[in-house]
Amino acid sequence: MEQSVEAITFPNGPIDMAGNLYLPAGFDPEGSYAAVVTVHPGGGVKEQASGLYASKLAEQGFVALAFDASFQGDSGGEPHHLEDPYARVDDVRAAVDYLQSLPYVDAERIGALGICAGGGYAVNAAMTDYRIKAVTTASGLNIGTSFRRNWYGTDSDAAAVPTLQALAQQRTAEAQGAEVAYLPYVPAEPDETTPRDLVEAHDYYLTPRAQHPNAKNKFLFTKSVSRIFTFDAFHMVEDLLTQPILIVAGSEAGSLWMSTELHGRARSPKKLVVVEGGAHMDFYDVPKYVDRAIEEATPFFREHLTVKPADAS
16 A cells, blocks of 8 residues: 545644645554654745655655645745745644644654755744654755855855845835835856856756746745845754754755754754765755655654653652
8 A cells, every 4th residue: 555645724823724744555544643744945845845755754654744835835825925934934833733633643743854944944943842853954954044144154144234225125116116026046047156056956946857836936025035034043043942853964065054053053962964975956856865864864753753651650
């Protein structure tokens, strides 16, 4: 018997969230399962990387939920194409609400796995929602820090100021009737100055490799950037992240510095796995690297999503 996938919806306040629920082979509705929320990258949708990871986790016996972020994909929320990190973190909490409502999910055995910016969102959610018992990142990204300091992290936070000045001008123009401006998540036309990871991101999102009609490669400039630039997924991680964390990244990823920073700062039980030769996008869909991430995540979740025996006393 093969795993099954159910299209589901769940509420996040006034927003209807769209998800795909992956159930393991031999699923027993009378059983009790550990579950994992998978969180898609910025600009992604549930049919891409997060769905792939959810499917792989279901193969390992977990119930897994991949969903579209609020304001994106098939989920509700207006204006659409908003990348709001604070809303994205709340989406994860709402996904946990949903999983806890399922009679066959053990409410004490829920984890989260995020890819790219979804990794940062998963970590941030775990810091303030201890119903999440373990968290994993694959090519994890702290989206606010990345936007401020550039892909390689070589700028200071103050490098964001010119963009914020342009944002102020654009917001004034839109308030006076100008057309709403969007920015692309990945370069529409990479050139020789484009980082390797972003060239490969173009290949992933904008070619038949993984292109999906719901992933439009655009987000609202004024409403998104003002939220992204003030967001720090790892703020207070030293003190608020108490759950075990597994961090998986590639040795050739330009984003590796964010994974090593997270590992260095986290004080909870932690493990960093740097996969030799892997680049950032390899952990989205390249079998060698996705399978390695799952090989690490499976025993990690099995260990940390196991119900501990009650104290005999």
